[in-house]
């Protein structure tokens with residue numbers, strides 16, 4: 001059954017000159033058939049670099065939107081358009097406008113986990129891989145507003161020594177991972193190093209040996225000799241880690257850190273998306289141009 005689906009997907013992806021991009025949290029079978037897997041930054045770069053006509057984006061809505069902002073001439077399709085990111089929806093354009101009014105001299109940095117409408121209102125975009133780098137590039141005397149992730153913001157403040165005005169947003173999945181989980185796992189596996197995503201609460205990142213984006217996790221666990229790791233992020237991450245480093249052992253910090261939205265993409269839905277070339281992601285041109293500026297500023301820094 002699965003092989004049949006994959007055969008059909010392969011015929012159609014060739015016919016439409018389509019590329020399949022999948023985030024590191026997607027279902028294993030989706031990651032396994034993707035042309036490229038990666039973190040938010042890596043996937044946007046793949047989208048920008050590809051000469052495909054169609055991008056099938058297996059991730060959440062803001063990621064597909066970012067691909068559309070970067071590649072307006074390509075058709076960007078999501079296998080399930082209902083796959084949103086709750087954190088991205090924790091700040092609206094109106095709320096951000098009000099916050100900017102309260103701090104008119106501040107520059108605004110926004111995590112890529114945000115809508116295109118939000119990105120269109122900010123000065124810089126950043127990802128979990130480059131937030132401290134982006135913040136460090138802002139002149140010392142500038143006030144900074146950081147939205148929407150207060151935990152990534154807190155971690156970035158610690159890394160850069162810069163004070164920032166934080167929005168009260170967070171990832172509900174990463175918030176499920178508790179410091180008690182890390183302590184329990186450390187007791188169970190005393191040789192293991194802890195690698196955490198910066199979306200985790202500060203009490204968890206404080207206990208981590210490394211704090212990395214999802215692709216950063218794949219890299220660091222290969223670069224160091226240690227054989228065992230406790231992974232504090234969404235559960236889907238265990239698949240690419242185990243696939244890339246079969247000689248190492250990875251333990252999830254928490255068994256309940258799953259992102260239901262990231263699991264909405266399935267092989268069936270990818271096939272339907274390729275058959276119908278929809279649902280297509282669109283971004284109004286004025287918003288796209290403004291959002292692009294904040295993404296380009298990030299790219300020029302990193």
Ligand code: 13P
Pocket residue numbers: 024038039040041113127128129171199212213214215234
């Ligand atoms: P990465 O950019 O590190 O892959 O993170 C995206 C995300 O949504 C994490 O929850």
Ligand code: SF4
Pocket residue numbers: 060084085086087088113171172173174199234259261262
């Ligand atoms: Fe959004 Fe969290 Fe899911 Fe990432 S894991 S897509 S931040 S809800």
